[in-house]
Amino acid sequence: MDTPLVELDSDHPGFRDPEYRRRRDEIARLAAQHRSGDPPPRVEYTPVECETWKQVFERLAALYPSHACREFNAVFAALAYKPDAVPQLADVSAFLQERTGFGLQPVAGLVSARDFLSALSNRSFCATQYIRHSSQPYYTPEPDIVHELMGHAPMLAIPEFADLSQRIGQGSLGATDEQVECLATLYWFTVEYGMVRERGQLRAYGAGLLSSFGELEHALSGSVEVRPFDPWEAAKTPYPITTFQPLLWEVPSIAAAFSRMNEYLSAS
Ligand SMILES: [Fe+2]
Numbered sequence: 001m002d003t004p005l006v007e008l009d010s011d012h013p014g015f016r017d018p019e020y021r022r023r024r025d026e027i028a029r030l031a032a033q034h035r036s037g038d039p040p041p042r043v044e045y046t047p048v049e050c051e052t053w054k055q056v057f058e059r060l061a062a063l064y065p066s067h068a069c070r071e072f073n074a075v076f077a078a079l080a081y082k083p084d085a086v087p088q089l090a091d092v093s094a095f096l097q098e099r100t101g102f103g104l105q106p107v108a109g110l111v112s113a114r115d116f117l118s119a120l121s122n123r124s125f126c127a128t129q130y131i132r133h134s135s136q137p138y139y140t141p142e143p144d145i146v147h148e149l150m151g152h153a154p155m156l157a158i159p160e161f162a163d164l165s166q167r168i169g170q171g172s173l174g175a176t177d178e179q180v181e182c183l184a185t186l187y188w189f190t191v192e193y194g195m196v197r198e199r200g201q202l203r204a205y206g207a208g209l210l211s212s213f214g215e216l217e218h219a220l221s222g223s224v225e226v227r228p229f230d231p232w233e234a235a236k237t238p239y240p241i242t243t244f245q246p247l248l249w250e251v252p253s254i255a256a257a258f259s260r261m262n263e264y265l266s267a268s
Contacts, residue, residue, distance in 0.1 A: 004025050005028040005108060006108065011141075012133070012141060013135050014135075020133055023046075023130070028109065030106065030129065031129060034105075036105065040088070040105070043086075043129055045131070049131045050084060050085055052134045053085075054084060056150070057081065057083050057146075059138070059213050060213050061083075063216055064076060067219075067220055069205045069254075070203070071161075071205075071254065075154040075155075076154045079092070086145060089129055095157065096153065096157055099157040099158075102125055102156045102157075102165075103125070105125065106127060106128075107128060108128075110142060113180055113184040113187075117184070120166055123162065125148075125152065127153075128142075128147075130145065138213065147208075147211040148207075151207025151211030152211075155207065160257075160258055161205070164254065164261060168186060168187050168261060168265075170265070171261075179268070182235040185234065185236075186234060186261065189206075189234045189239070189249050190249070190251075190257055191207060192207055192209075193206040193219075194250075195248050195250040195251075196254060197250050202219075202226060204216055204220070215245070218244045219245070219248060226248045227250070228249070228251075229256075230249070230260075232264060235264070
């Protein structure tokens with residue numbers, strides 16, 4: 001038997017499921033064998049995996065009209081994901097290439113902030129290809145294909161957002177560890193948890209919000225503090241990773257998020 005590539009924590013929903021762990025390894029191996037520049041490998045998802053996708057997909061898709069930003073909803077419609085089949089990274093990557101030149105690069109799991117940001121500078125987005133455990137379809141302790149394809153992919157098809165992502169990545173090139181930490185925090189507060197005000201209404205544009213209906217509902221519940229995005233202040237602000245975010249940052253447009261970030265990076 002091969003040595004496992006993927007280690008799960010003892011509190012991971014799939015920890016006690018040998019079939020899930022075998023499957024995680026199988027998909028991780030595909031990512032490990034993938035050659036940069038090639039399209040992501042195709043995965044034949046099982047009926048259990050497709051059912052998990054369907055459950056999360058339907059719940060999130062119902063919230064988007066009232067909770068997601070306008071640009072996201074336009075791309076989400078164009079992507080035309082089906083509830084019954086997990087979309088393939090290769091197809092979504094080709095869609096993004098055409099729109100903004102971004103590509104999805106399969107990874108086995110979390111990569112370091114420096115490697116992740118460096119890939120962004122080349123318009124390459126590191127994306128996981130496995131799906132969360134079926135016992136908890138509305139929860140995942142780590143990024144999975146639902147997070148990547150529901151949260152990140154539609155935004156990466158928007159030119160201003162693609163520029164914002166690449167700009168954060170460019171800021172990491174040659175940066176010190178401390179500067180990379182600040183950039184990872186800014187990435188968190190924008191690409192993962194950013195909010196945009198449209199016609200007076202707050203809407204989500206961050207993938208961490210758009211891929212979790214609990215977090216998405218909470219973000220717009222009125223109980224979260226939302227401040228105008230100030231990269232200098234946000235870069236130094238700690239955030240929790242295991243609870244809903246108590247503080248979010250809003251911009252008047254995605255283009256404004258890019259220009260604020262650009263000001264910050266040009267000055268540092
Ligand atoms: Fe993410």
